[in-house]
Amino acid sequence: MPSGEYDPDAVEARWQRRWVDDETFAYPEETADPDTAFAIDTPPPTVSGNLHWGHVYGSILQDVVARFHRMNGRDVLYPFGYDDNGIASERLTERELDVRHQDFERREFQRKCREVCREYEADFTEKMQAMGLSIDWNNTYRTISPEVQRVSQLSFIDLYEKGREYREQAPAIWCPECETAISQVETEDDEQDSHFHDIEFAVADSGEGFTISTTRPELLPACVAVFVHPDDDENQHLVGQEATIPLFGHDVPIIADDRVDMETGSGIVMCCTFGDQNDIEWYQAHDLDLRVAIDESGHMTDVAGPYEGMHSSEAREAIVSDLEDEGALLDRRAITHTVNVHERCGVGVEFLVTEQWYVKVLDKREEYLQAGREMDWFPEKMFTRYEHWVEGLQWDWLISRQRSSGIPFPVWYCADCDHEVIAEKDALPVDPLSDDPPVDACPECGHGEFVPEDDVLDTWATSSLTPLINAGWDYDADAGEFTMDRPEIYPIDVRPQGHDIISFWLFHTVIKCYEHTGEVPFESTMINGMVLDENREKMSKSKGNVVDPDAVLEEYPVDAARFWAAGSAIGDDLPYQEKGLRAGEKLIRKLWNASKLVESLAPEPYPAEPDELAELDRWLLAEIDRELERLTEHLENREFSKARDGLRTFFWGTFCDDYLEIAKQREDDSARYTLRTAHRRFLKLFAPLLAHVTEEIWHAEYVDGAADGASDETPAAAESIHLADWPEPLGLEADHDAGELAMAVVGALRKFKSDQQLPLNAPIDVVEVYGDVRGFEDDVTGVMHVGDLRVHPDAEAPVETVTTGIDLDYATVGPAYGGDVPDIEAGIEAGEYELVDGELHVAGHELSPEEFTVETDRQYQGEGDLLEAGDAAVIVRTGD
RNA sequence: GGGCUUGUGGUCUAGCUGGUUAUGACGCGGCCUUUACAAGGCUGAGGUCGGCGGUUCGAACCCGCCCGAGCCCA
Numbered sequence: 001m002p003s004g005e006y007d008p009d010a011v012e013a014r015w016q017r018r019w020v021d022d023e024t025f026a027y028p029e030e031t032a033d034p035d036t037a038f039a040i041d042t043p044p045p046t047v048s049g050n051l052h053w054g055h056v057y058g059s060i061l062q063d064v065v066a067r068f069h070r071m072n073g074r075d076v077l078y079p080f081g082y083d084d085n086g087i088a089s090e091r092l093t094e095r096e097l098d099v100r101h102q103d104f105e106r107r108e109f110q111r112k113c114r115e116v117c118r119e120y121e122a123d124f125t126e127k128m129q130a131m132g133l134s135i136d137w138n139n140t141y142r143t144i145s146p147e148v149q150r151v152s153q154l155s156f157i158d159l160y161e162k163g164r165e166y167r168e169q170a171p172a173i174w175c176p177e178c179e180t181a182i183s184q185v186e187t188e189d190d191e192q193d194s195h196f197h198d199i200e201f202a203v204a205d206s207g208e209g210f211t212i213s214t215t216r217p218e219l220l221p222a223c224v225a226v227f228v229h230p231d232d233d234e235n236q237h238l239v240g241q242e243a244t245i246p247l248f249g250h251d252v253p254i255i256a257d258d259r260v261d262m263e264t265g266s267g268i269v270m271c272c273t274f275g276d277q278n279d280i281e282w283y284q285a286h287d288l289d290l291r292v293a294i295d296e297s298g299h300m301t302d303v304a305g306p307y308e309g310m311h312s313s314e315a316r317e318a319i320v321s322d323l324e325d326e327g328a329l330l331d332r333r334a335i336t337h338t339v340n341v342h343e344r345c346g347v348g349v350e351f352l353v354t355e356q357w358y359v360k361v362l363d364k365r366e367e368y369l370q371a372g373r374e375m376d377w378f379p380e381k382m383f384t385r386y387e388h389w390v391e392g393l394q395w396d397w398l399i400s401r402q403r404s405s406g407i408p409f410p411v412w413y414c415a416d417c418d419h420e421v422i423a424e425k426d427a428l429p430v431d432p433l434s435d436d437p438p439v440d441a442c443p444e445c446g447h448g449e450f451v452p453e454d455d456v457l458d459t460w461a462t463s464s465l466t467p468l469i470n471a472g473w474d475y476d477a478d479a480g481e482f483t484m485d486r487p488e489i490y491p492i493d494v495r496p497q498g499h500d501i502i503s504f505w506l507f508h509t510v511i512k513c514y515e516h517t518g519e520v521p522f523e524s525t526m527i528n529g530m531v532l533d534e535n536r537e538k539m540s541k542s543k544g545n546v547v548d549p550d551a552v553l554e555e556y557p558v559d560a561a562r563f564w565a566a567g568s569a570i571g572d573d574l575p576y577q578e579k580g581l582r583a584g585e586k587l588i589r590k591l592w593n594a595s596k597l598v599e600s601l602a603p604e605p606y607p608a609e610p611d612e613l614a615e616l617d618r619w620l621l622a623e624i625d626r627e628l629e630r631l632t633e634h635l636e637n638r639e640f641s642k643a644r645d646g647l648r649t650f651f652w653g654t655f656c657d658d659y660l661e662i663a664k665q666r667e668d669d670s671a672r673y674t675l676r677t678a679h680r681r682f683l684k685l686f687a688p689l690l691a692h693v694t695e696e697i698w699h700a701e702y703v704d705g706a707a708d709g710a711s712d713e714t715p716a717a718a719e720s721i722h723l724a725d726w727p728e729p730l731g732l733e734a735d736h737d738a739g740e741l742a743m744a745v746v747g748a749l750r751k752f753k754s755d756q757q758l759p760l761n762a763p764i765d766v767v768e769v770y771g772d773v774r775g776f777e778d779d780v781t782g783v784m785h786v787g788d789l790r791v792h793p794d795a796e797a798p799v800e801t802v803t804t805g806i807d808l809d810y811a812t813v814g815p816a817y818g819g820d821v822p823d824i825e826a827g828i829e830a831g832e833y834e835l836v837d838g839e840l841h842v843a844g845h846e847l848s849p850e851e852f853t854v855e856t857d858r859q860y861q862g863e864g865d866l867l868e869a870g871d872a873a874v875i876v877r878t879g880d
Numbered sequence: 881g882g883g884c885u886u887g888u889g890g891u892c893u894a895g896c897u898g899g900u901u902a903u904g905a906c907g908c909g910g911c912c913u914u915u916a917c918a919a920g921g922c923u924g925a926g927g928u929c930g931g932c933g934g935u936u937c938g939a940a941c942c943c944g945c946c947c948g949a950g951c952c953c954a
Binding site: 002277340381382384385387388389392498499500501502503504529530532534536537538567569571572573574575577579580582583585586589590592593594595596597598599600601641642645648649656657660661664665747750751753754755757758759760761762807808809810811812813814815817818819820821822824825 | 938
């Protein structure tokens with residue numbers, strides 16, 4: 001029985017333990033029907049990082065969805081992934097064990113990573129469980145595990161066999177610090193101090209001088225062309241001639257191209273292989289020479305002549321100084337500009353021509369756009385981000401990384417002819433550095449030696465496979481085809497994630513799974529916003545405004561955090577608000593206290609449905625039907641805020657303030673049955689939101705009935721409210737208007753007492769209601785302590801009505817009278833109008849009755865006070 | 881610099897394809913011990929809907945520009 005005060009600390013921890021111990025939320029493995037299976041594919045968090053408030057927010061929304069659909073008869077698979085395959089966890093391992101990954105064989109080092117990550121995973125698990133999320137802890141995966149490595153390599157091979165991957169010498173974004181190619185998404189911008197140099201170039205034949213401005217003079221030896229804008233009249237005469245590079249002496253063509261930015265420097269620009277993205281375009285468009293001056297480690301090559309072997313930064317200073325000696329340095333000024341850097345190490349990226357593996361994406365943009373369109377987007381507007389991302393793609397997806405650890409490419413090359421030899425699918429996972437290729441001789445040339453691929457796969461190549469990992473995707477060698485352990489969950493019903501990762505994580509996942517299975521991997525995607533601090537600013541360590549989940553959950557119940565999280569419109573950013581949590585606490589308390597009252601008004605044994613329900617009871621149950629339908633629709637549309645606020649308002653106002661107050665006066669089976677039915681329904685409706693407190697009350701009140709079959713609950717409902725069925729509408733006939741009016745009469749009487757400074761239980765002698773509240777007389781009388789209630793359903797109230805104004809119905813008047821509306825308004829305002837046979841004559845127009853309403857004021861001259869209750873007049877007389 | 885999103889009483893928020901009285905909560909003022917809850921109930925005050933301009937009889941809503949915030953990209 002709920003008694004005393006609610007103690008969330010004890011209650012929440014107890015249920016969290018029970019849910020895990022009893023495997024309450026385990027996915028029923030016998031599920032086979034795609035219509036009953038319901039799966040959520042969450043992007044796995046990096047376990048080496050901390051759980052932050054954004055995780056709390058996102059996870060709660062996922063959990064509300066999971067619980068809602070579970071109660072709606074779906075077999076829910078809500079798995080959890082730990083992302084520990086990446087540089088972050090490798091660095092962590094090196095730090096913790098004080099080792100270098102280079103000193104170990106790749107597989108060996110990964111074993112160490114797995115060991116180190118295990119404790120971090122345990123910490124993550126504990127915290128996720130302490131939020132009471134309805135995750136199936138039997139269904140977890142680690143992105144570094146051999147099983148996932150196998151899936152990653154299978155994915156590589158499948159795409160290779162489908163002709164979606166290629167290896168090519170091409171300009172790639174390169175980090176000279178990490179000595180690896182990186183993808184576009186791994187770079188970020190950084191404001192850095194630099195210098196702008198004006199350098200004197202000369203035309204080869206005439207010796208005429210012109211100025212080139214650059215921040216990177218060390219690229220002079222890599223210069224392969226000079227560009228002038230076609231609209232640049234002043235310098236047009238240079239086009240077609242050749243320029244001589246100072247210090248290095250080689251001649252390059254001078255070419256016109258409209259990609260030149262005339263506003264910067266002299267408007268004449270040099271093209272080097274490669275300084276930036278533009279250089280690559282020019283290189284390709286004009287078929288220029290390739291002069292590579294900077295090598296993979298950021299040092300100068302032989303192209304740089306005397307500067308060979310210097311680091312590019314040293315070479316820059318040396319070249320500037322030599323230019324100055326030669327008089328070719330016209331100016332040098334300090335500037336700050338944005339530099340494209342590698343997000344991991346902060347070092348400026350280079351563009352190098354290297355041999356890399358790519359996944360084709362550019363050729364199927366339209367198809368991938370269509371794949372995105374086929375998903376349901378919550379909210380719909382977020383699709384635009386996906387759309388713009390796909391339309392703006394400039395590179396195929398670079399998937400090779402020159403790191404020594406990570407998931408290896410399952411590939412060897414013939415030492416003689418470079419023919420690619422791919423691993424056998426049933427041998428995966430393999431590491432070419434340790435394992436032998438599947439053939440003894442090259443199928444192409446017969447050569448017997450092979451060079452292993454020592455690159456590893458980009459971590460996104462793995463992170464983008466989570467739907468397949470969850471569905472148990474694998475290759476069946478006997479059948480010669482790909483299979484799934486759980487085909488019923490694919491495509492996955494919901495993919496939740498923040499709007500910050502739509503462009504790469506979601507995109508990569510969609511296209512890879514689409515290529516493997518021919519199906520868009522998600523039925524829907526649910527985009528949550530970012531969590532901001534109380535001042536709507538981004539949380540960041542440097543600002544010191546980061547909310548620590550542990551500290552908050554120390555102070556507030558998890559259910560309060562759930563209430564806060566559900567206060568967001570999906571897709572919008574949400575500020576952390578302590579008041580939001582406090583409001584949650586209040587609702588939890590209200591639910592608890594109301595449950596205590598229900599318990600005392602309708603104790604066990606619970607009454608069966610009486611033959612006839614009182615009008616008020618039918619009205620309440622019918623109102624609950626309405627709320628149930630609204631709530632269900634909102635949850636289906638992921639309108640969490642509307643769902644939450646609607647249910648809260650209805651419960652607090654209609655059930656607690658209106659119904660319960662009346663029910664206190666009643667002692668009949670109809671009331672007892674209704675209290676119990678309503679209460680049981682409210683618990684269920686609140687269950688996805690307030691997961692713990694509803695479970696606690698459910699167990700105190702309703703599991704016995706579910707267990708012994710006394711109630712119409714399923715046997716599973718005896719285990720947990722979260723396994724109970726979502727309510728169906730009862731469909732009772734009720735007079736909605738009469739009930740509404742009766743509540744308005746009660747409200748008016750309450751206000752009357754409040755205005756008169758009377759206690760709410762003060763008696764009232766006579767109340768006359770001029771409106772139809774038949775069937776509710778005893779309810780009004782009981783709760784308001786009315787001695788004599790007289791209802792006049794059809795009679796006119798004995799009041800004088802005075803016309804106080806005219807209310808135009810603009811929706812019809814506007815279109816009908818257009819520009820004359822201001823005149824009509826002025827006429828009414830000035831009182832220059834007449835009512836003739838129900839028509840309004842004003843400003844030369846005759847308005848028909850449906851175009852306006854007459855505003856009236858009721859005045860009562862008799863004994864007692866006149867109150868307004870909705871449309872009805874109520875007259876109150878007290879015996880003073 | 882570009883794209884997307886967002887800006888409503890002190891704070892958070894609702895507001896559908898434009899219709900005139902802009903929703904609710906938190907906080908604030910006043911009153912009320914009523915069969916759970918005073919962390920409750922009743923009631924009141926508080927808003928030029930970020931700014932400017934436009935379209936319209938009528939704009940929180942549509943259009944343009946500007947400002948602030950968030951995300952992604954350059």
